Amino acid sequence: MSLVGGILGLLAGIALGLLGAVATFFVGGIGGIFGAYIAGVNAIILVGAIMLYQNPNSAHTWGIIILILSIIGGLNIFALIGGILAMTWKPSGASAAVGAQPISRICPQCGRVLEKDVKFCPYCGKNLEK
Numbered sequence: 001m002s003l004v005g006g007i008l009g010l011l012a013g014i015a016l017g018l019l020g021a022v023a024t025f026f027v028g029g030i031g032g033i034f035g036a037y038i039a040g041v042n043a044i045i046l047v048g049a050i051m052l053y054q055n056p057n058s059a060h061t062w063g064i065i066i067l068i069l070s071i072i073g074g075l076n077i078f079a080l081i082g083g084i085l086a087m088t089w090k091p092s093g094a095s096a097a098v099g100a101q102p103i104s105r106i107c108p109q110c111g112r113v114l115e116k117d118v119k120f121c122p123y124c125g126k127n128l129e130k
């Protein structure tokens with residue numbers, strides 16, 4: 001699952017959380033205060049989700065914040081999953097750099113640094129084509 005999928009889950013969770021909060025608010029009394037509290041926590045989760053989307057490098061930090069908020073905000077399971085996804089998600093730039101080709105290579109015979117595309121080693125004449 002991608003980060004975008006996680007954020008979509010997060011937004012669905014926030015929508016459900018706010019819906020529940022509004023429903024609780026109309027019941028009134030202590031329920032109303034609780035509803036306002038849930039709505040407030042979910043609003044902070046929403047801010048976290050936006051921050052996460054705009055700055056994927058801080059996904060881990062916001063993932064933890066969302067995780068904690070989703071628990072104290074009436075156990076919002078969608079936000080909880082979104083938070084876990086954000087925590088485990090790695091920016092795609094980091095994995096792309098690992099697979100990048102090296103700009104030079106070493107001659108297996110004489111050990112000198114060679115151009116990437118040479119067919120013969122210019123120092124010892126070794127055939128580098130396989």
Ligand SMILES: [Zn+2]
Nearest residue numbers: 107110121124
């Ligand atoms: Zn060589």
